[in-house]
Amino acid sequence: MRIRMILGMPLIVAALISCKSGSNDKGKVKGKPPVSVDVIVAADSDFSSDIEVNGTVLSEEMIELHPEISGRITYLNIPDGAAVKSGTILARINDADLQAQMQQQKVQLDMAEKTELRLRQLLAVNGIDQATYDAALSQVNLIEANIGVLNAQIDKTIIKAPFSGRLGLRLVSEGAYVSPATVIGTLQQTDRIKIDFSVPEAYESLVKIGKTISIRTNGSSENLTATINAIEPQINTATRNIRVRARLNDGIISPGAFVKVFFSEKITGIVIPTNAIIPDALSNQVVLVKGGKAVFRNVETGIRTIDAVEITSGVQTGDSVVVSGVLYVRPNGDVKIKKGMK
Numbered sequence: 001m002r003i004r005m006i007l008g009m010p011l012i013v014a015a016l017i018s019c020k021s022g023s024n025d026k027g028k029v030k031g032k033p034p035v036s037v038d039v040i041v042a043a044d045s046d047f048s049s050d051i052e053v054n055g056t057v058l059s060e061e062m063i064e065l066h067p068e069i070s071g072r073i074t075y076l077n078i079p080d081g082a083a084v085k086s087g088t089i090l091a092r093i094n095d096a097d098l099q100a101q102m103q104q105q106k107v108q109l110d111m112a113e114k115t116e117l118r119l120r121q122l123l124a125v126n127g128i129d130q131a132t133y134d135a136a137l138s139q140v141n142l143i144e145a146n147i148g149v150l151n152a153q154i155d156k157t158i159i160k161a162p163f164s165g166r167l168g169l170r171l172v173s174e175g176a177y178v179s180p181a182t183v184i185g186t187l188q189q190t191d192r193i194k195i196d197f198s199v200p201e202a203y204e205s206l207v208k209i210g211k212t213i214s215i216r217t218n219g220s221s222e223n224l225t226a227t228i229n230a231i232e233p234q235i236n237t238a239t240r241n242i243r244v245r246a247r248l249n250d251g252i253i254s255p256g257a258f259v260k261v262f263f264s265e266k267i268t269g270i271v272i273p274t275n276a277i278i279p280d281a282l283s284n285q286v287v288l289v290k291g292g293k294a295v296f297r298n299v300e301t302g303i304r305t306i307d308a309v310e311i312t313s314g315v316q317t318g319d320s321v322v323v324s325g326v327l328y329v330r331p332n333g334d335v336k337i338k339k340g341m342k
Helices: 002-027 096-124 130-155 201-206
Strands: 035-041 044-059 062-065 071-076 089-093 158-160 165-167 185-188 193-200 212-217 224-231 241-248 258-273 284-290 293-304 308-313 320-324 335-341
Touching (some): 044 201, 044 308, 096 130, 193 201, 193 258, 201 241, 201 258
Parallel strands (some): 035 335
Antiparallel strands (some): 044 193, 044 258, 193 241, 284 293, 293 308
């Protein structure tokens, strides 16, 4: 029995060593393989951006015609669609009561002036005291002021064209009772046309005063030109758009029409595919490959197209930018370039 036990000891030891070795092999964890990615090498290139936005045609000047006071229309000169010159009388409101008051004030003024003249002559020979003459002079001044008020009220009964333009459709008839809230017609300056449109803030650098743009109306294949003459200084915080105004250079478009606005810009800079951008709450990011590692870099973008975007900062010429496999890489993770493009 003793001999058997001694002979069996090496077998037991060998079995224990074998079990321990097997346990160590199972405990080893293999490292994750590098993520395969495609990259492009950043370089300056010519980039053309074509922008298309919607616009609205407006008259240079456009107003609704309202009376300043309430009353009945006694004269109406608003031919539908007619051209009128600045200062043309378009309508009159009944002013009979004001004219009667004016006549009364004129009679009183005549009497007051005669009284003032007579008292002035008496004052010159010390026939009256100064206070009596001052009262007569004050009466003259008061009546003249009343006449001024009446003239202003009578002027408000007359509706004139404030500028030369074209009338719209007449909305009231002679004899109608109107108030300041009543619209009796419209007047537009149609010889000078402007186009209002908005562009995303990303294209702010493309919008410059004096820049020529192309416009096209619905159903037309002909492009007209306009020149940007004003830019809203503030970006709309709700839409993140910039409002722009241009003046039509040639052609005729009806105010209120819907148009397409086209303009383009050629630049030289670093341009990468849109799918290489990782949107972030605070900034946009791209993934660069440096020494076989993924490096996440904040970038600022400029002009965009459907499939490309300009990088204005964050990427240098010669950087390797990941363009596929972006979602699978991790910061400082191992990457393997499977395809490089310029």
